[in-house]
Every structure is written in C-alpha cells, then in structure tokens.
Amino acid sequence: xxxxxxxxxxxxxxxxxxxxxxxxxxxxxxxxxxxxxxxxxxxxxxxxxxxxxxxxxxxxxxxxxxxxxxxxxxxxxxxxxxxxxxxxxxxxxxxxxxxxxxxxxxxxxxxxxxxxxxxxxxxxxxxxxxxxxxxxxxxxxxxxxxxxxxxxxxxxxxxxxxxxxxxxxxxxxxxxxxxxxxxxxxxxxxxxxxxxxxxxxxxxxxxxxxxxxxxxxxxxxxxxxxxxxxxxxxxxxxxxxxxxxxxxxxxxxxxxxxxxxxxxxxxxxxxxxxxxxxxxxxxxxxxxxxxxxxxxxxxxxxxxxxxxxxxxxxxxxxxxxxxxxxxxxxxxxxxxxxxxxxxxxxxxxxxxxxxxxxxxxxxxxxxxxxxxxxxxxxxxxxxxxxxxxxxxxxxxxxxxxxxxxxxxxxxxxxxxxxxxxx
Amino acid sequence: xxxxxxxxxxxxxxxxxxxxxxxxxxxxxxxxxxxxxxxxxxxxxxxxxxxxxxxxxxxxxxxxxxxxxxxxxxxxxxxxxxxxxxxxxxxxxxxxxxxxxxxxxxxxxxxxxxxxxxxxxxxxxxxxxxxxxxxxxxxxxxxxxxxxxxxxxxxxxxxxxxxxxxxxxxxxxxxxxxxxxxxxxxxxxxxxxxxxxxxxxxxxxxxxxxxxxxxxxxxxxxxxxxxxxxxxxxxxxxxxxxxxxxxxxxxxxxxxxxxxxxxxxxxxxxxxxxxxxxxxxxxxxxxxxxxxxxxxxxxxxxxxxxxxx
Numbered sequence: 001x002x003x004x005x006x007x008x009x010x011x012x013x014x015x016x017x018x019x020x021x022x023x024x025x026x027x028x029x030x031x032x033x034x035x036x037x038x039x040x041x042x043x044x045x046x047x048x049x050x051x052x053x054x055x056x057x058x059x060x061x062x063x064x065x066x067x068x069x070x071x072x073x074x075x076x077x078x079x080x081x082x083x084x085x086x087x088x089x090x091x092x093x094x095x096x097x098x099x100x101x102x103x104x105x106x107x108x109x110x111x112x113x114x115x116x117x118x119x120x121x122x123x124x125x126x127x128x129x130x131x132x133x134x135x136x137x138x139x140x141x142x143x144x145x146x147x148x149x150x151x152x153x154x155x156x157x158x159x160x161x162x163x164x165x166x167x168x169x170x171x172x173x174x175x176x177x178x179x180x181x182x183x184x185x186x187x188x189x190x191x192x193x194x195x196x197x198x199x200x201x202x203x204x205x206x207x208x209x210x211x212x213x214x215x216x217x218x219x220x221x222x223x224x225x226x227x228x229x230x231x232x233x234x235x236x237x238x239x240x241x242x243x244x245x246x247x248x249x250x251x252x253x254x255x256x257x258x259x260x261x262x263x264x265x266x267x268x269x270x271x272x273x274x275x276x277x278x279x280x281x282x283x284x285x286x287x288x289x290x291x292x293x294x295x296x297x298x299x300x301x302x303x304x305x306x307x308x309x310x311x312x313x314x315x316x317x318x319x320x321x322x323x324x325x326x327x328x329x330x331x332x333x334x335x336x337x338x339x340x341x342x343x344x345x346x347x348x349x350x351x352x353x354x355x356x357x358x359x360x361x362x363x364x365x366x367x368x369x370x371x372x373x374x375x376x377x378x379x380x381x382x383x384x385x386x387x388x389x390x391x392x393x394x395x396x397x398x399x400x401x402x403x404x405x406x407x408x409x410x411x412x413x414x415x416x417x418x419x420x421x422x
Numbered sequence: 423x424x425x426x427x428x429x430x431x432x433x434x435x436x437x438x439x440x441x442x443x444x445x446x447x448x449x450x451x452x453x454x455x456x457x458x459x460x461x462x463x464x465x466x467x468x469x470x471x472x473x474x475x476x477x478x479x480x481x482x483x484x485x486x487x488x489x490x491x492x493x494x495x496x497x498x499x500x501x502x503x504x505x506x507x508x509x510x511x512x513x514x515x516x517x518x519x520x521x522x523x524x525x526x527x528x529x530x531x532x533x534x535x536x537x538x539x540x541x542x543x544x545x546x547x548x549x550x551x552x553x554x555x556x557x558x559x560x561x562x563x564x565x566x567x568x569x570x571x572x573x574x575x576x577x578x579x580x581x582x583x584x585x586x587x588x589x590x591x592x593x594x595x596x597x598x599x600x601x602x603x604x605x606x607x608x609x610x611x612x613x614x615x616x617x618x619x620x621x622x623x624x625x626x627x628x629x630x631x632x633x634x635x636x637x638x639x640x641x642x643x644x645x646x647x648x649x650x651x652x653x654x655x656x657x658x659x660x661x662x663x664x665x666x667x668x669x670x671x672x673x674x675x676x677x678x679x680x681x682x683x684x685x686x687x688x689x690x691x692x693x694x695x696x697x698x699x700x701x702x703x704x705x706x707x708x709x710x711x712x713x714x715x716x717x718x719x720x721x722x723x724x725x726x727x728x729x730x731x
Binding site for chain 1 (some may be wrong): 486487488489490492496503505506509510512513525587594652674675676677679684688690691692693694696697
C-alpha cells in the first residue's frame with residue numbers, strides 16, 4: 001500500500017513522543033529503558049520483597065526485578081508455568097523451579113543452558129548435590145537457590161540413645177510401645193509427592209534408582225523390592241500411626257506435637273514450628289541425621305528446594321541471569337534461611353553465627369546435604385511421581401515383589417509414551 | 423380449485439406466475455437467511471468444529487510437549503492405551519455412577535420443587551427466586567463452600583471426621599453438591615412442562631374419582647413427558663462432563679476423578695496432547711451416544727423441533 005502523505009503529515013503534526021512510542025513497538029524498553037526481569041516462583045516467600053528491592057538497588061538501572069505471584073501449591077505453580085512456556089510467553093524471565101522440574105523443562109526447550117562462564121559463577125560456593133538437581137544430560141540449566149533435607153526427629157526423653165539404623169528406630173519404638181509411652185514412627189506416606197520423597201530416600205540409601213541416567217530405561221530391581229519391604233515392614237510393625245496412609249508433613253508433625261510419636265522423618269521447619277505449637281515437646285526435641293537403611297551404608301536424603309532458570313523466551317537473558325545470581329548471594333541466602341526457613345545451598349552460610357543460632361541442626365543438615373540425592377531426574381517426573389505414590393498406596397497393601405513389578409511396567413509404559421496420569 | 427374451473431387457461435398462468443413469485447420470494451428470503459446466518463456458522467466452525475477436528479487429529483499422534491523430539495503418528499495406539507488403562511475405566515465407571523445417581527435425584531427433587539413452585543399461591547415470586555439461588559451461584563464458589571463445610575475441624579458439617587479423604591464419602595458429597603446446584607434448573611424445565619397441563623383435564627380426572635397421586639401419574643406425567651426427557655437429556659450430558667465440583671472438592675484424590683478430570687490432568691498437567699486428546703474424543707463420543715439413545719429410544723426432542731405443544 002502506498003504511503004498516505006496526509007496521514008503522515010497529520011501524525012507528524014500531532015505526533016508526540018508517547019504516540020510514536022505507542023505505534024512503534026521497538027521504541028524504548030519496558031519501563032523507560034530498564035529491562036524488567038519478571039520473576040515467577042518463590043517471590044512471595046516471607047521477606048523476599050526486601051531481597052528483590054535490595055537487588056534492584058544494586059542493579060542500579062541495569063535491570064529491575066518484578067516478583068509475580070503463582071498459586072500456592074507446587075502442582076498449581078508448575079501448571080501455570082508450563083502452560084505459559086508451552087505457548088512461548090515472553091513475559092516470564094526468571095523461573096523459580098521446584099528441583100524436580102529441571103529435566104522436563106530442559107527437554108522441552110523452555111529453559112536456557114548456562115554458558116560455561118555462567119556455570120562457573122553459578123556453581124561457586126554451592127553444594128554439589130544441589131547442582132545435580134539443576135542438570136539434565138550433563139548440561140547445567142539452573143542455579144540452585146535453596147535446598148532442603150529431612151532429618152530424623154525424636155523425643156530426647158524417650159530416646160536417650162538415638163538409633164543410627166532404621167531397624168534400630170523400629171526396635172526402640174516397639175520397646176516404647178511395650179512401656180505404654182509415645183511410640184509412633186511417622187513418615188510421609190499419604191498418596192502425594194511427600195511419599196515419593198520418603199520412598200526415594202529409602203531406595204537411594206540402598207543404592208537403587210528407578211530410571212537410568214537419560215531416562216530411557218527403567219531400573220527397578222531387587223533393591224526396589226528391598227525398599228518396598230522396608231515400607232511394608234513399617235506398616236506391619238505396629239509402631240506406625242493408624243493414619244499412616246493419610247500422613248503428610250502436617251499430620252506427622254501433629255503426631256509429634258500431640259505426644260503420640262517418638263520418631264518422625266521431617267524437614268527442618270519442625271524445630272521452629274514446634275516451639276510455637278508445643279513448648280514442652282520442643283524442649284524435648286532431638287534430631288539426628290536420617291538412619292541407615294542398609295547397615296553400614298550412609299543414608300542418602302532426598303533433596304528438596306528450588307533452582308532458578310532463565311526462560312528460553314526471555315528477552316533479557318543476561319540481565320535475568322545476573323538477577324538470579326543477586327537473589328541468591330550468600331548474604332541473601334542467609335536472609336532467606338532466617339526469614340522463610342529455606343536452607344541455603346552455599347556451604348559458607350552454614351558457618352555463619354546467625355545461621356547456627358537459628359539452625360542448631362545445621363551440621364547434621366550439611367552432612368546429609370553432602371551425600372543427598374535428587375528425585376529421579378527425568379522429563380517424565382510427573383508421571384513417575386504419580387506412579388510411585390499411587391502404586392505404593394496404601395503402604396500396608398504393598399506386596400514387595402508384585403508391587404515392584406507393577407512399578408516397572410508402569411514406568412516402562414510412561415517412558416514409551418503410554419503413561420496416563422490419573 | 424374453483425377458479426381453475428371457471429377460467430381454465432388464464433388463471434392457470436396467473437397461479438403459476440404467483441407460485442413462481444412466491445417461490446422466488448421464498449428463495450430470496452432463504453438466501454438472505456443463509457447470509458445472515460453465515461457469520462454465526464463461520465464463527466461456530468472456527469471455535470467448535472476446528473478444535474474438535476484438531477483434537478481428533480492429535481489423538482492419532484504421540485504428541486507430548488515435554489518430549490517434542492518424539493512426536494510421531496501412532497494410529498490407534500493412543501486409543502488402545504487409554505481403553506486398556508484401569509485409570510480410564512475407574513474414572514468412566516465413577517462418572518457414569520455420578521451421572522445416573524445425580525440425574526435421578528435431580529429429577530425427583532426437581533419435580534417436587536417444580537410442583538411446589540407451580541402450586542404456590544402466596545409469595546410465588548419469593549419462592550421461585552429463592553429456589554433459584556443455588557443455580558445462580560458460580561459452581562466453583564459453591565464447591566468451595568461445600569469443601570470448607572466438609573473439612574475436618576473447620577466445617578460445620580464435618581465435625582471431627584474427614585469425609586473428603588475417603589473415596590465413597592467424597593463421591594456422595596460430590597453428588598450432593600451436584601444435586602443441590604442443579605435441582606433448580608431441573609425444576610425450571612419441569613415447571614415449564616407443568617404449565618402446559620390443562621387444568622380441565624386434572625379437574626375432569628378429579629371428578630372421575632382419581633386421587634392426587636393418580637392424577638399426577640396418569641395425567642400430569644404423560645403430558646409433561648417431553649419436558650422430562652429434555653430435562654433429563656440436558657442433565658445427563660452435563661453431569662457426564664462433571665469437572666469443577668470434583669476439581670475443588672477432592673482434586674481427584676482417592677480415585678474420585680471423573681473422565682473430564684483425567685483428560686484435564688493428562689492434557690494440562692501432563693502436557694500429553696496425544697493421550698489427552700484421545701480422552702477428549704472418547705468423552706465426546708460417549709456424550710454423542712448418550713444423546714442418541716435419548717433421542718432415538720425415548721424420543722426426546724430438542725426444543726423447537728415441534729414435539730412440544
């Protein structure tokens with residue numbers, strides 16, 4: 001179409017800068033030239049707005065981080081992110097991802113691989129196992145932000161001599177039961193993600209896995225059977241709670257709080273939460289590393305936590321990476337661990353006096369973190385997690401050999417593209 | 423006819439011309455009608471036919487957004503996968519159960535409510551308006567109210583039990599929420615039918631000594647059968663697609679997923695477009711079969727098809 005001189009003249013006469021900017025999309029950047037880094041995930045954690053403000057100040061006009069809200073549950077968060085990423089939404093820049101999403105997002109091409117220089121910076125002063133959660137097929141896709149591991153919590157007055165093996169835990173609990181004292185052993189065994197964490201801890205401690213490294217084959221074997229025997233053993237031992245099959249973190253916490261439980265496997269938040277919930281129990285609360293599930297083998301705790309990744313569709317990838325690095329400097333990690341209870345990924349923070357005061361169990365956590373393991377790293381994690389939690393529910397119905405076989409065929413189906421989510 | 427007899431030739435021609443004109447007029451009118459409809463038809467094709475066909479197309483592919491490199495044509499393999507999956511059949515059975523039970527309860531309570539609304543003499547407006555309140559509330563909002571009401575220690579209905587953590591109690595709560603919500607809709611449709619029953623017939627039956635019960639079964643019900651069938655058809659189709667109540671009340675835990683929930687989980691949560699579309703197509707086919715059964719077997723007529731009096 002030929003240009004219309006009259007219209008152009010009109011525009012020229014009336015055209016203010018604002019109007020021109022409205023017409024020409026390339027004009028300026030967002031917000032007057034300062035690139036906006038849209039953060040999704042973890043932005044609403046307690047005290048995090050302070051950290052964002054701090055980084056924005058340090059950035060000094062290089063970028064401006066805007067924290068956006070996501071649903072409060074992990075499934076809802078993932079759902080929104082994948083829906084928008086699958087549609088190529090460029091208004092997402094920095095993604096706060098659950099550690100289990102890396103492979104899926106990377107395989108789908110939604111997050112950027114870190115450049116070698118970036119990888120160098122991102123892995124400095126960072127615990128290796130947490131870095132492993134951000135890897136897929138030997139490439140680094142994320143920056144570990146915070147982490148988490150479960151501990152074994154117990155009542156000091158009931159357990160003067162804390163057991164170091166799982167069999168020891170069960171034995172002591174049985175003895176307590178015979179003495180009519182609180183005896184319950186609490187683990188998260190409801191049909192949900194937490195059950196997968198518990199199972200993964202047991203299986204990994206025995207040296208087992210569910211899928212091979214590039215997620216092309218299922219690796220269910222006799223170690224899986226042994227892990228199932230341990231779960232079944234707990235359910236049949238008489239020292240599990242009657243509501244074992246309904247137990248999520250709040251339930252096992254309540255079992256401890258209500259003085260039913262002698263032992264629970266739960267996250268570090270238990271200490272501060274118990275001080276608020278039941279002072280007496282809190283004062284009597286002991287903790288140790290998780291017990292050995294195979295005698296003589298160091299237990300391998302399952303990692304929780306969050307990684308930062310840069311969206312493929314982000315228009316400011318460099319700024320976004322810088323923003324991520326700022327949000328997780330050791331100082332900010334310390335702040336996060338104190339404000340919202342998210343344990344740091346930098347070993348140096350575990351030496352800080354402030355941290356030691358808030359986390360007396362810091363050394364135990366650090367010990368566990370050094371050998372901790374991710375959950376199965378696979379793009380099909382959603383399927384595998386669902387398969388594990390539904391096949392193993394309820395724990396009392398586990399038939400080790402048969403259940404392992406069911407696991408194998410269901411996971412194989414998922415790998416073959418025949419996986420159905422319930 | 424009489425004109426033809428009196429003026430054989432000329433009149434015939436005149437009639438022919440008049441007929442032609444009339445049919446030309448009709449044709450023009452129909453053409454205009456078509457033209458006026460066209461935008462709506464194009465729009466409907468774009469927003470319904472295209473997605474339906476696209477879903478059918480996708481159902482023949484291994485299409486997983488998580489594994490974009492592995493997309494390929496797999497024929498009916500997705501259908502085999504879904505139709506041999508216990509997850510699908512559990513959901514299908516549950517959906518059928520919810521559909522049948524809730525449609526039945528809605529019909530019974532809807533009829534009762536319709537009769538009450540129809541017969542009310544005082545405060546007619548008030549009765550009808552208040553009866554419609556549940557239907558006016560957004561389903562998700564109502565579902566949340568039910569969920570909180572049945573939540574342990576919080577809800578006034580739950581006490582210290584946790585009925586939403588058990589499969590069967592959850593299912594009955596889902597049915598309750600469905601029934602509570604759609605009884606007014608059912609009642610409205612049935613009331614429209616009741617308004618068509620001539621008072622004279624009822625009076626005549628009464629004169630002949632029929633009791634109220636007999637009058638209802640022998641006079642009213644046969645007369646409003648078309649309304650009942652249409653109402654049942656609508657409700658069955660709706661109930662089979664039940665989603666929001668389950669999504670909010672249980673999220674599908676403890677095997678309480680309906681087929682729509684399972685399809686949603688595979689499409690949106692799992693990003694498995696192949697399997698998810700297969701399920702969507704199967705739901706579509708099931709609904710088509712249900713509608714056909716109603717229309718062919720029971721002779722239900724869609725409104726405007728002339729069976730209504």
